[in-house]
Amino acid sequence: MDLRTRSEDNLQVVSVLDNRIDAAVAIEFKDAMRASTEGGSDTVVLDLSEVQFIDSSGLGAIVASMKHMGASRKLALAGLTPTVEKVFRLTRMDSVFSVFTTLDGALEELKT
Numbered sequence: 001m002d003l004r005t006r007s008e009d010n011l012q013v014v015s016v017l018d019n020r021i022d023a024a025v026a027i028e029f030k031d032a033m034r035a036s037t038e039g040g041s042d043t044v045v046l047d048l049s050e051v052q053f054i055d056s057s058g059l060g061a062i063v064a065s066m067k068h069m070g071a072s073r074k075l076a077l078a079g080l081t082p083t084v085e086k087v088f089r090l091t092r093m094d095s096v097f098s099v100f101t102t103l104d105g106a107l108e109e110l111k112t
Helices: 026-037 056-069 083-091 105-110
Strands: 005-009 011-016 043-047 074-077 098-100
Touching: 005 026, 011 026, 011 105, 026 056, 043 056, 043 105, 056 074, 074 105, 098 105
Parallel strands: 011 043, 043 074, 074 098
Antiparallel strands: 005 011
């Protein structure tokens, strides 16, 4: 699982560079997210703009990553492609996460 991490002001941005988060990579994704976000900013923005497909295992891995961060930290999602956005909407997970159309929009709103 290829993730790129950077800091921007008081935020940490984790960009998924792979086009799928599915059963084949869910555990690898969770491990990579745990390593990337350990001891990081209070707010993490997960950039999913490259992800074209997500299944229930991938969704579970994102939820597990949020839970691992703890209640005092926030995981927001940005750049969901139409297919990925549909999965979040159908499972009602879009009500669990703050979801932003674009990474720039997420950074603008969460910086304040």
